[in-house]
Amino acid sequence: MARPLPVPPAPPAGDDALGEQAWIEVIQKMDEVYNDLLQYEVALEEKNAALEESHQFIESVLASISDILIVCDRDGAIIETNPALQHFTGRAAEALVGTPVFDLFADEGERVRARHLVSIHGRDGIHDCELHLRAGDGTAVPVSLNCTPRLTPAGKLMGLVLTGRPVGELRRAYQQLRQAHDDLKRTQGQLLHAEKMASLGRLVAGVAHELNNPISFVLGNVLSLKRYAARLTEYLGAIHGVEGAPLAQGSAEPAALRQRLRIDRVLEDMPALIDGLIEGAERTRDIVDALKRFSAVDKATPEPVNLTEVIQRAVHWVEKSAPPGFRVVLDLPVALPCAGSSGQLQQVAMNLVQNAVDACAGRTDARLEILGGMTAGAGGQPATIAVHFCDNGAGIAPESLPHLFEPFFTTKPVGQGTGLGLSISYGIVERHGGNLTASIPDTPDGGACFMLTLPAAGPLQRG
Incomplete structure (x- = not known):
């Protein structure tokens, strides 16, 4: 609040002009001092308000x-x-x-x-x-x-x-954090297994077709062996009197009986029939073993893996359930040695091939090119395996590219994709020390290109 200026005493009577000037200067100085005091008072009030605000802020922080x-x-x-x-x-x-x-x-x-x-x-x-x-x-x-x-x-x-x-x-916070971590690991394992089973389910038709050929071959050979066994039983019963064997009708001469029952033809066919049975059984066993390797629980210890064989198996399985016009071009070396889990890497390869099949749906010239090789590391670094999966399908929208490996993100219609395949594949490749990236190729056909990189493990030891 402004205060009235003090009134200075009047100069003594009889002073000259110099005395009046001195009094005027005194009054001006007093006015300046008073104005300064007013400014200092306003500044002090502002600082007090700021100090009070700071004090309240500190108290609120302490309370929180x-x-x-x-x-x-x-x-x-x-x-x-x-x-x-x-x-x-x-x-x-x-x-x-x-x-x-x-x-x-x-x-x-x-x-x-x-x-x-x-x-x-x-x-x-x-x-x-x-x-x-x-x-x-x-x-x-x-x-x-x-x-x-x-x-x-x-x-x-x-x-x-x-x-x-x-x-x-x-x-308690640590226990809750550990419990949340355990739940997350368990859920991650369940999602990984669920996606693997979903991939396995998509292969049922192809597996049924794959098993049908050797099983039909085995069944046909078994029926032939059954007929041959009946002839041999009849022949041996007539010659040696085997108990329970029916006697030969007509001529009792062994040569005539042997000719009528075509025993020589039976003996010639039996090795081929037995070999066919063995081949069909081994083929069935190989199919079942491949499925067991894919669906088995993965081991914690990395094992030597030939990525070329893994990709070939993945292509073989997915092609069985792919549309007839879908074509895969493989350009891979005989061996791409790395270390890890064969089942997990096969899941990654199957997911990439299956995504290409889905992206190329409706095209009469559907094509997937898989090109790969191994590059030597520079400066003592280990060699690197790089495999490209490039299709001519519908492609990827540029705005979708940054989100492609996020969980539950999918560009497929509702009900045709979980949005977990690429996310889980990315995690598998990352745990193997590699990387999985996607790009939009600059080609007239469009499509999408995925690059899988993994550290090489040196020459593959074959048993």
Whole structure:
């Protein structure tokens, strides 16, 4: 509020012009000083308002901190606390301020230990030291304490700031974190297995067709052997009188009987029939083994893998259920040796081939080119395997490219994709030390191109 200017006394009568000028200057100086005082007062009020605002902000921050906070001077007397400590001890701020900080500890042993730690490490700081404080109900509660020194601008110790959290809360938080991690790992495993089973389910038609050929071949040979067995039984019964064997009708001459039953033809056909049975059984066994390798639980220890054979198996399975016009061009070396899980890498290859089949749906010239090789590492680095899967399908929208490997993201119609295939494949390749990327090729046919890179494992040891 503005104050009235003081009225200076009138100059003495009889002063000359010089005296009047001096009084005018005095009045002007007083006016300047008064204006300065007004400005200082306004600035002071503004600073007081800012200081009050800062004080309220600090109080709100202290109130929102869930950890215990104690500010004390260099002698250990408490200067400031926060509501978390007040709630923990059951004492008001007024009852805590001014008391020794060491009185908060549970017993004399803990006080001695705390004084020793502060005297030795107080200036350097104490981190995650577990000490017992006495709670408001009288119980000793373990608290993880941190101590930080308060220093003047000159580096002189002013006091300490102690923060802490009851260890029980930390343990509960750690248990919850570990439980969440275990649940996430279990869910990830379930998703991986579910996607693998989904891929396996898409192959049922192809597997049925693949098994039908050797099984039909085995069945035909078995029926032929059954007829031949009946002839041999009849022939042996007539010649040697085998009990239960029917006697030969007509001529009892062995040569005539042998000719009529065409025993020589039977003996000539039997090795081929038996070989056919063995071949069909082995083919069926190989198919079942391939399915078992794909669906089996993966081992934790990496094993030598020939990526070329893995990709060839994946193409073989997916082609069985692909449209008739779908064509795969393979340009791979005989061996691309790497280390890892054959089943997991086959799942990645099958997913990439199956995605190409889906993307090329409706095209009469559907094509997938799989090109790969191994490049030597520079500067002593290990060699790298790079395989490109490029199709001429519908392609990928540029805005979808950054999200392609995100879980549950899919460009397929509803009900035709889970959005997990590429995400899981990306994780598998990453765990194998490699990388899986997607790009839009600059070709007239359009389409999409995926590049699979893996660290090579040297020459593959074949057993």
